[in-house]
Amino acid sequence: MCIASLGGEITGACVTVVDGGFGSHYCVVTLPAFHSRGVGRALMLAPLAPLADLPLTLTASRLGTALYESLGFIATSTSAWWSSRSKSRRAGRRAAPGTPGLGPTWRGAVRRRW
Incomplete structure (x- = not known):
């Protein structure tokens, strides 16, 4: 995991995994206040620099398409990412705000550089 910060405040994070000679980069996230300020680019470049010679997949949302394409x-x-519903939602009751598992379906794109 790589965490970006500015002045002690967390601005974003990502996860990178290497296994069997392949690299996978997941969940590049920046806080809204730091969008278009270079945080996403830093989260792409720093963890991936040591993996330059490996085949690599990137699982990400469409929001960063211009950035990902600019990096090759x-x-x-x-793909479609699904979230489960809480037991109270399945029973027809409304869950409290912030209840885990109630996020909207997230659609992402898998990207590969060889």
Whole structure:
């Protein structure tokens, strides 16, 4: 995991995994107040620099498409990410705000650079 910060405040994070000669980069996230300020680019470049010679996949949302393409990634397929519903939602009751598992379905793109 890589965490970006500015003046002691967390501005974003990502997860990078290497296994079997392949790298995977997941969940590049920046806080809204820091969008378009270079945080996403830093979260892409710093953890991936040591993996320059490996085949690499990137799982990300469409929000960063321009950034990913500027770094040489191309879309190879798309996927849907699903979240589960809480027991209270399944029973027809409304869950309290902030209850885990109630986020909207997130659609992302899988991108690969060879």
